Amino acid sequence: MSAVTSGIVLALAAVLSFATALFIGKQLVDDGSPVAVIAFYEVAFGLTFLAAARARSPRAGLMLGRGALGWTAAAGLCFAVAYTSFYAAMSRIDFSVGAPIIGAVPLVSYAFVLIVLRGTERLTVRSVLGATLVVGGVGLIGVTS
């Protein structure tokens, strides 16, 4: 199996995991639990599991070079802003308004690929067309949910 194919398989496995977690999260929200508190516990347990998995595989070093450290910190900061902005947004607007905006993430990533990964990846007409269709579809589902 090529690296790209294995990456696609891993991405599909990740999607299944995310979707199952979303389904469980929806049950908790329906029971009246605050979304941000659910997220806090979810991330706390997630970090615990990640640390435990790391402790079981000592070959997987945690060392970061200076360049990687900067990009990792930038990514962590972006995700931190994303999570808190998302929960703050959801307390102010309906999910049907927010979901299509959040669904645009692939196209936002494509814009940053042009700046940050210019020498590593390339955008093609078909990839942009496909991602636009995905964003449209996610928006359609979000609006009607």
Next chain:
Amino acid sequence: MGLGILLAIAAALGWGAGDVFVRRAMLGARPETVTIVAAGMVLLAVAVFVAGSSGVGAFAAPSAAFVGLTAVMGLLTWLGGNLLYFHAMARAGVVVVAPILGLTPLFAIALAVTLGGERPSVTTLAGTLAIVTGVLIVLTDRKRVLR
């Protein structure tokens, strides 16, 4: 433009940029390391948000079932979700993998239909068709996006 919409745009920008920065970081670091650092920063931010918006009393877990279910969610989202997603990005690139994440609502809907007894609307089915078609179109170019 309302504050809520601006916050949603900030979230989309954060997730979109974060994915690309993760990919860039993984040119010199392992996905496990990047995931742990990202989870730590997100945990800190969410903790500050919960304390600031609802007070420290909000951290009290309502029940043992809540703790158990959020533990399963943590396992699924961070070990099964983000870690695998970052591994996927390291192998296939952001351009191929990012749109695949758009399939998440489809699987969530499938679970809601099969386990929750919900019935999808025509627009939901149209959105589903658009997402699947979009992902298939991206995958036809999967060998051309990596330099």
